[in-house]
Amino acid sequence: MTMDVKPGTRLYSAVCTTEAVVVRAPSEPVDLRCGGRTVEPASGPPVGEPEGGFDEGTLLGKRYSDVAQSLELLCTKAGKGSLSIGQELLQLSGAKPLPASD
Amino acid sequence: MLLEMAVAGAGDRIVVGSRERGLTAAELQQRASAAAARFGKHPIESVVLVDENSDAVPIALFGAALAGVPFAPLNYRLPDDQLAALVERLVPAAVVAGPDAVDRLESLDGITMIERDVLHDDRDVLHDDRDASATAAGADVDPESVAVLLFTSGTTGVAKAAMLRHRHLVSYVIGTVEFMGASEDDAQLVAVPPYHIAGISTILTCLYGGRRIVYLPAFDPDVWVNTAANERVSHAMVVPTMLGRILDVIEARGTQLPSLRHLSYGGGRMPVDVVERAMTLLPAVDFVNAYGLTETSSTVAVLGPEEHRAAFRSDDATVRARLKSVGVPLPGVEVEIRATDGSVVAPGERGEIHVRGEQVAGEYVGRSLLTDDGWFPTNDAGYFDETGFLFLDGRLDDVIVRGAENLSPGEIEDVLVAHPAVVAACVVGVPDAQWGEAVAAAVVLTDDAAVSDEQLKSWVRARLRSTKTPVHIVFRDVLPHTETGKLLRRVVRDELAGAPVSGIATQTP
The missing domain is CATH 2.30.38.10 (Luciferase; Domain 3)
Structure with missing residues (x-):
């Protein structure tokens, strides 16, 4: 199932405790999943388990993006599921080194 | 969200205060929740801060967010009537105030006064409110809701309340800072006042990045240098006026600041000779020039180390x-x-x-x-x-930026023109090595007037405040105008900026 996302959109895994916020969004709707299941727009108790292959887990404060770099998510709460667009797992993106300015 | 993440990521890291007695992220959250419960007892629409820097600032900031109302830090240096006028725009409000400010505001309608130290000590006293605070801490803050109201002094001199929503601040923080990217030894010295955008953004970026905040109640160059040394400060942000005075102290005392690695500056025009002097005196330090505005959630461009x-x-x-x-x-x-x-x-x-x-x-x-x-x-x-x-x-307009303070020429001109001997006045900013810009004025007197520049300075000082008093005053027969009657401020500014300072200061009609 595809959905429209924009920067700032908060997403919640249906199957684990993972929560994420959209940092960069593609213009087209995406089939965003966590643990193999479509993510939810609101927080709720996780049901079931992450599917095999989508159970590497998420890490707090890390950024995840697709190969095309059109989508970037920031993990705001860690969980057991892995983030993906359809079957394509999102990868940890490198930290952007910016000097502290304030 | 940011505070929750910091607690989950490194809840026992000290986030504000001294290495020995500071608050951890978890303790900050606890106090913010207690503050939110305290705020929530009253039908308020904002949490106002009238105080210097202290560890209560982040408590009040997050407490306001958890209570679901904007945080509005005010310039505590304003005269009583101006301060009261701003508070009246924010009521009903909880006012967090230092001991000095409580008396100044107590008589106002629609406010609930809370002493700063109460927030800081709010740990065990709120047994009755545990349920309320737990509710507050668990609530998701609406990204669209207003997080912070900051008053900027605009061109007209009437303060505008700039609104920053949670989504703006969160975007800024997650877009520019690596979560827990700081080392546990890092410490940020914060000397900008809480009513400055940098005073707000630094709380968020430091918390998210895992860097401990050390506050100076208010800026003083000697205290700044002492604190930087004693607290082994690694990072700091200064406005232009601060840097020159800090360098004076370092030079005079020969102080070494071996822990200091990173110094960012912004908030006004930085004279290039001050930057060069800083880089010479502190060769190991990374310098960052940041450009940003209140309305842009702080920094939008940086010149890196x-x-x-x-x-x-x-x-x-x-x-x-x-x-x-x-x-x-x-x-x-x-x-x-x-x-x-x-x-x-x-x-x-x-x-x-x-x-x-x-x-x-x-x-x-x-x-x-x-x-x-x-x-x-x-x-x-x-x-x-x-x-x-x-x-x-x-x-683009002609606000004078003296230090980090925006001065409205119109307000100063009005006071000058109110003097019986003054026909017209044009106030401009001229380059100044210490303050970035200094206030200068070109004045047209009545034909029979006999008034000195010193008398006019006293006139302004008595009606405004010393920072708004022109340092240089020149007398002119006419002021330059366009054909449509608009004052050519730029011409006056160029002329005053080029004139020898000593000659101007002593000139009388």
Whole structure:
């Protein structure tokens, strides 16, 4: 199932405790999943388990993006599921080194 | 969200205060929840802060967020009547105040006064409110709701309340800071006041980055240097006026600050000779020039440490000039220079700086300045060089930026013209090594007037305050105007900026 996302959109895994916020969004709707299941727009108790292959887990404060770099998510709460667009797992993106300015 | 993440990521890390007695992230959350419960007992629409820096600032900031109302830090240095006028725009409100401010505000209607120390000590006293605070801490903050109200002194001199929503601040933080990227030994010395945008953004970026905040109640160069040494401060942000005075102390005392690695500056025009002096005196320190506005959730462009060093040692005029630049836009921010007709100008051409990005709020209470496609006209003049470095060239309007303080020429002119001997006055900012800009005035007197520049300075000082008093006053037969009668402020400014200071100061009619 595809959905429209924009920067700032908060997403919640249906199957684990993972929560994420959209940092960069593609213009087209995406089939965003966590643990193999479509993510939810609101927080709720996780049901079931992450599917095999989508159970590497998420890490707090890390950024995840697709190969095309059109989508970037920031993990705001860690969980057991892995983030993906359809079957394509999102990868940890490198930290952007910016000097502290304030 | 940011506080929750910090607690989950490193809850036992000290986030504000001294290494020995500071608050951990978890303790900050606890106190913020207690503060939210305290605020929530009253039907308030904002949490106002009238105080210097203290560990209560982040408690009040997050407490307001958890209570679901905006946080509005005010300039505690304002005269009583102006301060009261601002508070009256924010009631019903909980007012967090230091001991000095409580008496000044107590008589106002619609406020609940809370002493700063109460917030800080609120740990065990709130047994009754545990349920309330637990509810508050668990609540998701609406990203659209207003997080912070900051009063800016605009061109007219009437303070505008700039609104920053949670989504703007969160975008800024997650777009520019690596979560827990700081080492556990890092410490940030914060000397900008809490009513300055940098005083707010630094709380968020430090908490998210895992860097401990050490507050100075108010800026003092000696205390700054002592604290930097004693608390082994690694990072700090200063406004231009602070840096020169800090360097004076370091030079006079021969102090070494071996822990200091990173010094960012912004908030006004930084004289390039001060930057060069800083880089000479503190060769191991990384310097960052940051350009940002209240309305853009702080920084939108930075000149980084490598660019500073490259410019400092370069013989190439273009590279060398970058010491005066504010660098390049942040990855998440677009910047355009536009002419008055709205067209984007070529590199090297001066125009108005426009910015767009998720962190850009561009909104005041009752009015947004954002265009339909999200651009914010900053009212700052500037240009890009051929290599994409951004340079500032003053405000489009003529606000004088003295230190980090914006002064409205109109207000000072009104006071001058109110003097019986003054027919007309034009107040401008002229370059000043210490303050970035100093206040200067060209004045036209009545035919039979006999008044000295010192008398006029006293006149202004008695009615405004010393920072708004012209340092230089010259007397003229007429002021330059356009054919349509508009005062040519720029002509006056150029003339006063070029005139020898001592000659002006002693000149009398």
